[in-house]
Amino acid sequence: MGVKVVQLSPKILTFFQEEIIRYPSAETGGILMGCKKSDELIIVTHVSFPGPKAIYKRRSITFDIDYCQHFVDKVYYESGGAITYIGDWHCHQSKKIKPSKTDFFTLKRESLNPESTECPIMLIVGVEKNFSRIIDFKDIYGFYYDRLSDCLREILVINELGKKTQDFFVIHK
């Protein structure tokens, strides 16, 4: 069983937007933290930058591991353990939001890591070249790794009002 729905607030979209605008010609991303409301619903409450020592490239982003770990620990302790690591996010510098091979293996590795969270998710924000407009929920795609089928499955991304932004699940491999 995997996550079926991830809920984001407009505040988080604004955060993605600001980080993407800071690095208009590279990928960027960071950590997602939040809480599981049920087996199928995750609410994202905190998101991070990739960190000061992150390596930004046109087609990849390497997170600053120390910064990310510090972020996870800080939010976890400050919330009394209520807010935990749930996955990560990054952008694609194209309208192609399909996870890359690297994305597939990254999420698979994290999902099979016994020390990580159960069923981590990956959010991909699809942005266009010379990005200038406001990011919408429709630009954000969520995925989790399905062990049984060895593939990534798409998650519904919704806002606080529970509005659906996609109407179907697509299997990516």
Ligand SMILES: [Zn+2]
């Ligand atoms: Zn990617």
